[in-house]
Amino acid sequence: MKISLGARTLVYPTPVFCVGTYDAEGKPNAMAVAWGGVCCSKPPCVAISLRKATYTYGSLVESKAFTVSVPSRDHVVAADYFGIASGRDVDKFAAAGLTPARSDLVDAPYVAEFPLVLECKVVHVAELGLHTLFVGEILDVKIEEDCLDAEGKPSADLVRPFTWAPGDNLYYALGEKLGRGFTVGKALQEEKE
């Protein structure tokens, strides 16, 4: 039996994307966002949504560029901090003891210590209400060498990303493997069709 919770933003899983920008003075900043996700395969694009009140919003509108740094579970405290503090008031990289690395492709910094990074230029903007949606074309993905498996392929087990659950307001690591995509459903396809 389902019950109604009303109009709200409850869905699982949501990401923890640390969005990197430079402000007008060139100070690097990073902000954690859970409202985002991949939105196109060709060209590869990722969407993030920001409130206009955030410091990142103004920087991103000016530079039309951002990075997404994906934290590993070792960086949950820093990532959470990136979602609490404002770059208007403080140098969040310095406070978190993390290194802003300049992207060689877009005018934005990424978190050098985080294992996975997307470098993006803004290609679409939509005013939706409290949040503005920015679509960034992913110009490159960079990953720590030690997050590649024996075959040289990116491994979530080695990146060790985490997710945020809105209802409980909890961060969860990835857990048990449940099966392979575009594969486990084939049994049903062959059986039932």
Add this chain to the structure above:
Amino acid sequence: MKISLGARTLVYPTPVFCVGTYDAEGKPNAMAVAWGGVCCSKPPCVAISLRKATYTYGSLVESKAFTVSVPSRDHVVAADYFGIASGRDVDKFAAAGLTPARSDLVDAPYVAEFPLVLECKVVHVAELGLHTLFVGEILDVKIEEDCLDAEGKPSADLVRPFTWAPGDNLYYALGEKLGRGFTVGKALQEEKE
């Protein structure tokens, strides 16, 4: 040391959203998408991206409505099947042995057996390339009663959602709890600022 993987859609975590629509004849359909996420808090909105070639695309353009049914880990086979088969060729609900429930708010069906459902009307469309991004305003969220905790709040532990990792092409359950959002980072804020 980071290495470049080129322009691609590698990021963690991505969701497994089962998008429900009716086709022109009123046949219910569901399609699994990993390209999506929340994109606005007020009004609450969720984005999903579809290739024009999918059967769901045509249905959604006509109806301007969709649902997002979030599968529990018990439904990983059915959810994967929803991402493999096409509603053009088959009744996917029937093949998966699942029940299409008519939304009372929008012209779209949801998966009755899945624990969490969002009912959405399309408020923005963006052509990005291979994919079209649809922003849906969330008119209501419905959840199974037994997915509420003792205080009546939605619990990810009880919904038991899962995520898809693009690099490995694996489904992962949620695992260990790593801390509370907007909380674990406060220590760093007090310590370093």
